[in-house]
Amino acid sequence: MAESMACKKVLSWIKDRGIPSVDLYTDCSNFRALLVGDSLRFLTTLLLTFKSDENIHSSMEEANAVQDRDHKFLRRAVEEAYKAVECGHGGPFGAVVVCNDEVVVSCHNMVFNNTDPTAHAEVTAIREACKKLNRVNLSDCEIYASCEPCPMCFSAIQFSQMKRLVYGAKAEAAIAIGFGSDRIIADALRGTTFYQKANLEIKRADGNEAIIAEQVFENTKDKFPIHSK
Numbered sequence: 517m518a519e520s521m522a523c524k525k526v527l528s529w530i531k532d533r534g535i536p537s538v539d540l541y542t543d544c545s546n547f548r549a550l551l552v553g554d555s556l557r558f559l560t561t562l563l564l565t566f567k568s569d570e571n572i573h574s575s576m577e578e579a580n581a582v583q584d585r586d587h588k589f590l591r592r593a594v595e596e597a598y599k600a601v602e603c604g605h606g607g608p609f610g611a612v613v614v615c616n617d618e619v620v621v622s623c624h625n626m627v628f629n630n631t632d633p634t635a636h637a638e639v640t641a642i643r644e645a646c647k648k649l650n651r652v653n654l655s656d657c658e659i660y661a662s663c664e665p666c667p668m669c670f671s672a673i674q675f676s677q678m679k680r681l682v683y684g685a686k687a688e689a690a691i692a693i694g695f696g697s698d699r700i701i702a703d704a705l706r707g708t709t710f711y712q713k714a715n716l717e718i719k720r721a722d723g724n725e726a727i728i729a730e731q732v733f734e735n736t737k738d739k740f741p742i743h744s745k
């Protein structure tokens with residue numbers, strides 16, 4: 517039977533300290549130990565400590581897997597943001613709707629293309645996802661947005677009952693190059709109970725992904741002279 521990490525740690529701990537006359541039988545797969553000797557309580561505590569240590573390890577692995585997954589979909593949203601500018605469809609914003617780990621739709625800002633000020637990436641993605649799935653309830657879906665949603669998009673996300681929102685750049689990065697207006701201040705939205713009590717998990721990307729998402733504005737601002745003043 518393969519020894520688990522916890523068992524290996526216990527055995528090497530005992531060996532390192534030269535603890536005598538302890539027979540240790542372990543069912544490594546279940547982290548159970550039958551101990552013969554005087555050190556029963558001590559070693560049980562030790563084993564439990566190592567077990568929880570291993571739990572921490574597996575929780576960390578789980579968190580890393582979520583992180584990798586989030587990064588993958590967020591990068592797709594960022595690619596869409598660049599596409600919006602390349603195609604001349606709209607501002608540098610992208611959004612991806614995911615259901616059961618599968619991309620349902622991958623969209624970008626279509627404001628110029630549709631001559632529609634409401635055709636933001638998130639609204640477009642929600643419309644397309646509903647059409648594709650043929651339903652108005654997206655409670656089993658997540659949305660990845662290259663940038664923090666504006667109040668209109670945030671409301672649309674709420675109306676679609678999406679369970680999770682992951683975004684890259686902070687709204688301030690978009691506002692800094694002229695997207696959004698003074699009337700739409702991200703802090704004003706964040707401070708509302710509407711936002712705080714929203715029935716969905718809201719996650720802001722961190723590290724490299726946040727930087728990549730914010731760079732979109734710097735890399736595309738020349739395409740929007742009206743916005744780069």
Ligand SMILES: [Zn+2]
Pocket residue numbers: 636637638665666667668669670
């Ligand atoms: Zn929006």
